[in-house]
Amino acid sequence: MTDAHAHNDSVAAYIEDFGRFIAASPSSYHAAAETARRLEVEGFSRLNESEEWPTGAGKRYVIRDGAVIAWRQPEASVATTPFRILGAHTDSPGFKLKPKPTIGAHGWLQAGVEIYGGPLLNSWLDRELELAGRIVTREGREYLVRTGPFLRIPQLAIHLDRDANSGLTLDRQRHTTPVFGVGDVSTADVIGYLAHIAGVESWDVAGYDILTADTQEPRRFGLNDSLFASGRMDNLSSVYAGLVALLSAPEKSEHISVLAAFDHEELGSETRSGAAGPFLDDVLSRIGAGLGASVSDRLRAYAESWCLSADAGHSVHPNYAEKHDPVNHPVAGSGPLLKINANQRYATDAAGASLWTRACAAARVPHQEFVSNNTVPCGSTIGPLTATRLGIRVVDVGVPLLSMHSARELAHVDDLFGLSAAAGAFFAGA
Incomplete structure (x- = not known):
């Protein structure tokens, strides 16, 4: 088998399994659970934050709501051993169920939803959506639930809005309420339906974090099946890449390899399970304490540590090239991105660029740079927060x-595979 054929087979296997990971992860809570399931298959042990943690070498993880942090602690770890962290996030933009979500109008049954993050609203129209997330009973028991295809946000027909193709404007309250049936509101109960799926009584549901997800399956397509379309690639592409890299990280290492998949990045990360919260610091501090680290030891370890803040970026759009920097035009299929911003909306600096160059070279992966057009301000990531x-x-x-x-994003299969390969080289010490 030639190197090209072996590479293609590796990419194909990676993309096929990535599709399964996405399908199992319609919400941040499901993504954390699926990550945990895969970690345990590979011998990782789950720790409880309210209990004492083991102090020796091992493969471990902890879940906090819709976030998960996993790490490999080598035998040779000491109080000043640095960390290599890949940071990502489990949540994606969409819609979240409001309180009293069973509503309706003019014979239609509808679900009351609140916009979560910054979805591209028109992309969610006329798609079969599911509800997914967690419900919590009065006793505090938590259940993951998902409905499968259940909802749809119907667009107004062109006959009733002749100007729709000239400039569609959606009212965020009136025009984004999905339908799920017909009938009288008194005969339907969205929460009761979710409770039934979970096997609990509707009156016992005290709280819920339920979001929408597109139910169309991930799919390869295009010339040589080189393109990949799916929902939630921002940012399950990074969560999965980091997971695969962590599972293949070497047992013997001069650092502790960590995957930190946070929740709530799309909202600004200011939660107990977000990157602006204490979760990562809590975990790293407890690892250090188990190694007998003093405050000075901990700071010495951090001084030699690195974090890859892995989040989706923008390929140049062939129909809107003027929205991109006129010189730096990252093209899908030419490798993962090094994201740069003069105002530190991304945390990359010259030293970071050097590290990423080494990791990509070690993985034999091309990479390219992304920087925004000065008239189109960029968003930010967990990088500056960390x-x-x-x-x-x-x-x-x-x-x-x-x-x-x-609701459905587009990537090149080589870039998806390349990010994980470069992350693997990062964990290997490149």
Whole structure:
């Protein structure tokens, strides 16, 4: 078998399994659970935050709501052993169920939803959506639920809005309410339906975090099946890449390899399970305490640590090239991105660029740079938050996408595979 054939087979296997990972992860809570399931298959042990943690070498993880942090602690670890962290996030833009969500009008049954993050609203129209997330009973028991295809946000027919193709404007309250049936509101109960799926009584549901997800399956397509379309690639592409890299990280290492998949990045990360919260610091502090680290030891470890902030970026759009920097035009299929911003909306600096170059070279993966057009301000990532909170050096990277924050995003299969390969080289010490 030639190197090209072996590469193609590796990419195909990676993309097929990535599709399964996405399908199992319609919400951040499901993504954390699926990550945990895969970790346990590979011998990782789950720890409880309210209990004492083991102090020796091992493979471990902890879940906090819709976030998960996993790590490999080598035998040779000491109080000043640095960390290599890949940071990502499990949540994606969409819609979240409001309180009293069973509503309706003019004979239609509808679900009351609130916009979560910054979805590309028009992309969610006329798609079969599911509800997915967690419900919590009065006793505090938590259940993961998903409905399968259940909802649809119907667009107004062109006959009733002749100007729709000239400029569609959606009212965020009136025009984004999905339908799920017909009849009288008194005969339907969205929460009761979710409770039935979970096997509990509807009156016992005390709270819920339920979001929408597109139910269309991930799919390869295009010339040589080189393109990949799916929902939630921002940012399950990075979560999965980091997971695969962590599972293949070497047992013997001069650092502790960590996957930190946070929740709520699309909302600004300011939660107990978000990157602006204490979760990562809590875990790293407890690992250090188990190694007998003093405050000075901990700071010495952080001084030699690195974090890859892995989040999706933008490929140049062939129909809107003027929205991109006129010189730096990252193209899908030319490798994962090094994300740069002069105002530190991304945390990359020259030292970080050097690290990423070494990792990509070690993985034999091409990479390209992304920087925004000066008239189109960029968003931000968990990178600056992690650098600010912990003082750890951070470099922002990611897979180039088209249609970011759409219900269905687009990537190149080589870039998806390349991000994981470069992450693997990062964990291997490149």
